[in-house]
Amino acid sequence: MKIVVCVKQTPDTAATVTVEDGKVSWGDAPLVINPWDEYAVEEALRIKEQDGGSVVAISLGPEDAREALKHALAMGADEAVLISDPAFAGLDSLGVSSVLAAGVGKVADVDLVFFGRASVDSDTGITGSQVARRLGWPALTLVSKVDSLDESGGTITVERMLEEGRQQVSSSMPAVVSVVKEINEPRYPSFMGIRKASRAEIPVWTAADLGLGQPPEPALAWPEIFAPAKVETQCEFIEGDTPEEIAGKLADRLLEEKVI
Amino acid sequence: MTEDIYVYIDHFKGEALPASWEAVGAARQLASELGGKVIAVVLGESVSELAGTAIAHGADEVRIVEDPLLAEFRPEPYADALKPVAAESELLIFPTSGRTRELAAMVGVDLETGVAPDVIALEVDGGQVVATRPIYAGKLLSKIVSKGKKPFILTLRSRAFPKPEADASRSGDIVSVEAEIAAPKSEVKGYSEAEAGVSLTDAAVVVSGGRGVSNNPKLTPPADISDEKEIEIWKARQGFEEVEELAKVLGGAVGASRAAVDANYIPYSHQVGQTGKVVSPDLYIACGISGAIQHLAGMRTSKTIVAINKDADAPIFKLARFGVVGDMHEIVPALTEALRERLKG
Numbered sequence: 001m002k003i004v005v006c007v008k009q010t011p012d013t014a015a016t017v018t019v020e021d022g023k024v025s026w027g028d029a030p031l032v033i034n035p036w037d038e039y040a041v042e043e044a045l046r047i048k049e050q051d052g053g054s055v056v057a058i059s060l061g062p063e064d065a066r067e068a069l070k071h072a073l074a075m076g077a078d079e080a081v082l083i084s085d086p087a088f089a090g091l092d093s094l095g096v097s098s099v100l101a102a103g104v105g106k107v108a109d110v111d112l113v114f115f116g117r118a119s120v121d122s123d124t125g126i127t128g129s130q131v132a133r134r135l136g137w138p139a140l141t142l143v144s145k146v147d148s149l150d151e152s153g154g155t156i157t158v159e160r161m162l163e164e165g166r167q168q169v170s171s172s173m174p175a176v177v178s179v180v181k182e183i184n185e186p187r188y189p190s191f192m193g194i195r196k197a198s199r200a201e202i203p204v205w206t207a208a209d210l211g212l213g214q215p216p217e218p219a220l221a222w223p224e225i226f227a228p229a230k231v232e233t234q235c236e237f238i239e240g241d242t243p244e245e246i247a248g249k250l251a252d253r254l255l256e257e258k259v260i
Numbered sequence: 261m262t263e264d265i266y267v268y269i270d271h272f273k274g275e276a277l278p279a280s281w282e283a284v285g286a287a288r289q290l291a292s293e294l295g296g297k298v299i300a301v302v303l304g305e306s307v308s309e310l311a312g313t314a315i316a317h318g319a320d321e322v323r324i325v326e327d328p329l330l331a332e333f334r335p336e337p338y339a340d341a342l343k344p345v346a347a348e349s350e351l352l353i354f355p356t357s358g359r360t361r362e363l364a365a366m367v368g369v370d371l372e373t374g375v376a377p378d379v380i381a382l383e384v385d386g387g388q389v390v391a392t393r394p395i396y397a398g399k400l401l402s403k404i405v406s407k408g409k410k411p412f413i414l415t416l417r418s419r420a421f422p423k424p425e426a427d428a429s430r431s432g433d434i435v436s437v438e439a440e441i442a443a444p445k446s447e448v449k450g451y452s453e454a455e456a457g458v459s460l461t462d463a464a465v466v467v468s469g470g471r472g473v474s475n476n477p478k479l480t481p482p483a484d485i486s487d488e489k490e491i492e493i494w495k496a497r498q499g500f501e502e503v504e505e506l507a508k509v510l511g512g513a514v515g516a517s518r519a520a521v522d523a524n525y526i527p528y529s530h531q532v533g534q535t536g537k538v539v540s541p542d543l544y545i546a547c548g549i550s551g552a553i554q555h556l557a558g559m560r561t562s563k564t565i566v567a568i569n570k571d572a573d574a575p576i577f578k579l580a581r582f583g584v585v586g587d588m589h590e591i592v593p594a595l596t597e598a599l600r601e602r603l604k605g
Contacts, residue, residue, distance in 0.1 A: 011396075013397070013534050013535070013553075013554050014552075014553060014554070016399075016553075017396045017399040017400055018400075019400060024395075024396070024400060035535055036535065092374060093365075093368070093374075093375065094368060094369070094372065094373070094374060094375075097369060120396070120397060120534060120535070121395065121396055122395055123378070123394065123395055123396070123397060124375070124376075124377050124378075125361055125377065126361060126362075126364065126365035126368070126375055126377060127365075129335060129361070129362040129365035129366055130365045130366070130368065130369045132366075133336075133339070133365070133366040133369040133370065134369055137445075138334075138336060138444070138445045138446040139335055139336070139362055139366075140446065141358065141361070141362055142358050144528075157449065159452070160358075161528075161529055162357075162358045162359075163357060163358060163459050163460075163461060163462075164272050164273075164451075164459070165451055165452060166451065166452035167448060167450075167451050167452075168448070168449040168450050168451070168452070169334075169446055169447065169448055169449060170446065170447055170449050171445060171446030171447070172445040172446065175445075175446070180528070181528055181531075181535055181536075182527070182528035182529070216372055217407075218374070218407065219368075219372070219373050219374030219406065219407055219409040220374035220376060220404050220405070220406060220407060221404070221405050221406075221407050222402050222403065222404055223390075223403050223405055224402070224403040225395070225400055225401070225402045225403075226400065226401055226403075227399075227400055227401070228394075228398065228399075228400070228401055228560075231560075231579070233565075233578070233579060233580065233581055235567070235577045235578070235580045235581065235582070235583040236581065236582050236583070237577075237582075237583045237584070237585060238582060238583070238584050243586065243587075243590035243591050243593075243594040244594045244597075244598070246584055246586065246591060246594070247591060247594035247595040247597065247598040248594075248598045250566070250582060250584060250595060250598070251595060251598035251599050251602050252602075253582060254543070254564075254566070254582070254599075255602060257564070257581075259542065259543050259563075259564045260465070260510060260542075260543060260599070260603070
């Protein structure tokens with residue numbers, strides 16, 4: 001079983017994100033592996049530990065975006081590759097998906113590609129499906145459980161978490177899987193793992209290495225990024241001598257203000 | 261090429277999502293500024309009834325693709341089916357769901373065009389459609405425009421646009437479209453029992469519980485539970501029953517903070533926040549939730565926020581319209597009773 005996990009480096013979710021001169025800034029907040037991607041790495045490692053094989057983490061980003069890959073290596077991934085090229089700056093998901101699909105192609109003989117549900121920065125949640133479409137492989141998104149995996153038969157059965165409930169889907173492999181947080185509890189990197197990761201050579205693949213000319217030009221433009229208008233809420237504190245009195249007043253206020 | 265606006269009607273088990281009609285309404289609004297017709301797109305095995313409902317909700321015409329391969333939604337055959345219709349459109353609007361996120365993504369690849377998911381606002385500026393979508397979990401907003409590739413694909417977030425009233429007297433053409441659909445490589449095997457209650461993202465009222473659900477000092481756990489963690493979870497279950505009762509009286513859905521989910525008080529499907537669901541109900545009641553930045557990111561666009569928390573300094577009160585500083589285990593059941601009385605009859 002050969003598994004690729006696509007990871008991204010993002011600002012920590014606790015970061016205060018602001019706009020300065022039209023550019024997004026997260027101050028001194030650390031860049032970390034996208035939280036969703038940790039679940040993807042964990043699930044790939046669990047499958048490898050059960051069925052054998054190898055896990056390759058790949059990330060598309062600037063030259064210094066290696067922390068996410070080191071985290072995946074420290075968790076136990078066998079290899080990591082940074083996909084980086086000046087030609088890849090400013091891509092939208094259309095371009096990103098074409099680069100990642102080429103990356104999966106270069107890893108070669110891949111059975112499964114894992115993604116986190118979305119990245120916490122651009123938050124689109126469409127890259128996994130787009131990579132699947134480019135590869136011509138089925139997309140299994142919002143996966144909360146891998147029910148069974150039959151390597152010789154080339155099938156995978158998963159449980160997906162939809163708004164309407166849980167759905168079981170079986171699919172041929174190779175396939176692209178994106179996971180939700182319920183799927184597992186990601187391990188903390190071990191001390192040994194961190195040491196191994198800090199010494200690991202992380203090769204860089206460029207557009208030429210991937211046999212890509214110019215990836216698709218962005219189809220979209222972002223003319224403006226701005227902070228949402230501060231909602232001026234003055235909290236009206238409801239007080240009283242007993243819970244019943246407070247509850248009654250609150251219920252009356254909600255009705256008066258036509259909230260309900 | 262036409263200037264018509266195409267709207268995909270998302271449906272599950274024969275029922276359209278309310279957000280599908282919200283999308284038709286948003287398209288109507290754009291059409292009134294840009295001109296052109298609103299054309300609904302309905303895919304499925306046997307969906308002519310939905311086509312009629314789409315016209316009632318404001319579509320001028322419907323394109324319909326019916327095929328046994330579309331009996332259960334899988335994104336690959338649906339993308340194949342949508343391709344010929346999408347290829348003739350300039351603007352293609354979806355409601356947002358787990359299905360449409362996949363479908364819009366794949367059609368974007370098929371037609372090498374851009375996809376902007378989770379749009380919360382639309383405007384027309386100099387004849388160009390400008391979409392606004394949250395990034396960094398709503399900490400920032402980004403305006404998005406197409407650089408000219410067609411169609412510009414948008415998915416609209418549930419409850420961000422008003423739902424039009426149906427008008428059964430409206431009429432319009434329903435046109436069948438042929439599409440080449442490849443046999444899918446994946447198959448829906450079935451469904452486990454749906455999570456009880458109202459869908460979080462569509463709910464007009466959401467009542468959420470946080471860490472505080474487990475600290476009811478008045479509860480005595482059953483004698484056969486001695487493990488501290490098990491006692492905590494047992495208490496939390498009782499606390500969430502209070503939350504559920506309140507939600508029930510208001511016809512709302514039950515949410516939870518990440519802290520409550522991580523502590524195994526309630527399944528992840530209830531989580532509201534940056535790594536959970538983003539909700540935007542008319543009324544959000546936060547019970548025993550302090551309001552970590554990641555939680556606020558998932559509910560800050562709620563119209564009215566009520567916070568019930570012991571700690572007067574909890575950040576949740578900064579967003580709240582109404583606040584009660586007190587023990588949720590006293591206030592929530594009392595509020596349930598007070599509302600039940602006032603809402604009956």
